Amino acid sequence: MSADLHPIRTAAEQALSSAIDATLAAAPASGPIADLRRAAAKTFTENGLPTRRVEEWHYTDLRALMREALPIAGAPDAAAVAEAGKGVVAFPEAVRIVFVNGTLVESLSDLASLPAGLTVTSLEAALASGDPLLERIGSLSPKSYDGALALNTAFLRAGLLIKVAAGATVEKPLHVAHVFTGAAAATYARNVIVVEDGAKATLIESFAGVEGVAYQANDAMEMVVGAGATLEHVRLQEEGAKALHLGTLMLDLGKEATFNSFTLTAGAATSRVSLYGKLTGEGAHLGIRGANLLKARQHGDMTLVIEHIEPGCDSRELIKSVLADEARGVFQGKIVVRPEAQKTDGRMMSQALLLGDNAEMDNKPELEIFADDVQCGHGATAGAMDENLMFYMMARGIAKAEAEALLIQAFVGEAVEFVTNEAVRETLIARMEAWLKARAA
């Protein structure tokens, strides 16, 4: 009721706090990262895991969903690496970097053969050399408390610093794969990507892991796209069916820069992706598309906060959710237009297809507008499969299951088609088809 009441912390929250204290004690006592970690640890101890009373987490009560604090995963042994290597989705022509259980595995990675203009440094090496990109970590954090990000920062220990040099066009996509194998544990990854002025790059993140193990994966990334630069981003989340997946993306989009992102969410028992995007340069273009394919009792949450700070920017969001069985999809999208951001053009759409009788979709598209010369809109729909369309197809001799699969593919296809790299798009479509097949079987 009142602010000075001390909330009761769950066992998981207490265990997390003591685990943070333990890792902090073992880490170096000073340096920029150490300060950042300590600050995050403090906010976590104060605020704990977010509950449904925290507006941004209204539909994903992490305190109720994250009952257990798992030990941090150790470095994988050779057998685990071999096992994990098989689980990495192949993206044709992509340069690959693989993390197994949160640890960078050089033997599975193409670190030695990076294309010109692309620099990838491990967090460890960066800390040793005092890489200037380290300053980017924590620089784009949202003002409001985000429990998942606080945990990620407090446990910060592994990750990548990626730089695309000014003016460089890196044709080959960079694929950062996270694979989990072995017994239940928690992993934390923190990456930074800086695409300098006028540069172009494609970044793919993929997440996969063992089935039947309730592991926890928490990743976060700062993305800075410079003036006139372009970053194409793809996120493929196919964690094991019992996993908890928490992702935080923070974006700063410069003048006339372009950022396009596509997220496919098909895995994890509970998943949440938060994207905090700021359009800080005039005339920037932002495109966020996503597809959620959820079944059984999966819970998938996608939350966006897009802030238009400078004038003349446009943003487009399109999220397609397919919810089978008792799955629950959540979409929260907030477009903020600051007073200076005149001539903003924002469009947000979330569409859900409810296949299961007990499926649930919660939509919360928000507009917060302080400038008058803008065109902003959002839409949200939820409904079952169109019976007329089904009838039309079945009347033409297409079996029911096949007709349904075709319609789902068409529904989701509207979002996938924004992936410009053809090879990457084909791979994503293949993953979706695999999901449909697995569901039919």
Add this chain to the structure above:
Amino acid sequence: MAAVQETVERVRSVDVDQYKYGFTTDIESEKAPKGLNEDIIRFISAKKNEPEWMLEWRLDAYKRWLTMTEPTWARVNYPQVDFQDLYYYAAPKQKEGPKSIDDIDPEILKTYEKLGIPLRERDILLGIQSKDEEQAKAVEENIDAVGYTGTKVAVDAVFDSVSVATTFKEELGKAGVIFCSISEAMREHPDLVRQYLGSVVPVTDNFYATLNSAVFSDGSFVYIPKGVRCPMELSTYFRINEKNTGQFERTLIIADEGSYVSYLEGCTAPQRDENQLHAAVVELVAMKDAEIKYSTVQNWYPGDAEGKGGIYNFVTKRGDCRGENSKISWTQVETGSAVTWKYPSCILRGDNSRGEFYSIAISNGYQQVDSGTKMIHLGKNTTSRIISKGIAAGRSDNTYRGQVSAHKKAAGARNFTCCDSLLIGNKCGAHTVPYIESKNASAVFEHEATTSKISDDQLFYCMQRGLSEEEAVALIVNGFVRDVLQQLPMEFAVEAQKLISVSLEGSVG
């Protein structure tokens, strides 16, 4: 661009002080001592000659209220209200209760005349008889347009804390309709009141509703018996006159099986420097096949150009579609109040029931509006429709906050929501916060929202055809709110249209 600049400047120059209902009426009044405690509640209850159970009910609510905190989730900012610095009861002084209209203090009658609210039945030939020729003409024109032949409106006038007059009681009585003040209903029809009061908005619902339950002083009570179509529009006019008073009215409308009623509500207050509190509760109950149409033109004093004074409007309105095929429709035109916190809702319990919400919310000056609706789909094949039009000008903030949810058992539920915002000037804000929760696969929910300004293209198009800029803006704004205006009963549509022009004077014709 020049045209836009001009529009913006005009809006900026809008003198909010031109609130034309800002006069006060000099009458003696009887007030309860300032502050709130159990004795005040006993005092109010005793003044109303209430039965014992009612006092208990109030005291229970008060005890509960003491444990509650003010909600802070709405996008409104206002200094903390000191609930001990208010008068909770103020009544125009009378030697005895009025036997007829002629016993009412002529000053009060004058007030209502100034407001254009006719209380004298014999004067009423048309719905609105105004001395304002222009308005009368507009009414006639409208009447001609649809071949409308005179209608009557029964009015319950509430002055500060008490109902001063209810008209057309006899005629309504013939049809079996009960229309009276709620304090009278408590004495005359205690069983009905006891059965339904608090059954839609429970005593413990929220901070303001609980406060209202403890201290409500008057309001209207309507009961439409089975199969009766109410022969005329019912209307309540609320007027806050006293200084430092809070108005806490309570309205309860019950439409029994197969009945129909259309109810209008209007509100004004004098201009004062301090903020006044209005915390009302409205409960609607629609039984099988019944329909309630509830329309509001809210024009409380919005405060002056610097944002000083004005009414805090914290209202809980909820309708319960209890029976099959029932329907509740809310229409609101919100132009007044310094702070508005209001979410007229529908609980769609009966199968095939329907809820509607049509809203125009206009904010200017330093007004803050946080309004919207809730459509809770519980029954099968329930449908709802939400049309919300927000217009923000000056330095105001205008928020639409709404919830549409389908329960697991609400098979075939259907909702369509459209909330559009129009911004005039770059110092104001327009926000949309919808919660759309579907727990049933066969439920179909559609939601769309847009925010924009009057586009240069639209203005150019109209002006190129010979309209002045002002006419063009008026035309566009009228087009923008048209969907909602059409839902208002004739008597209110004219008033509402005028109000919109006054509220946005300078930018709209």
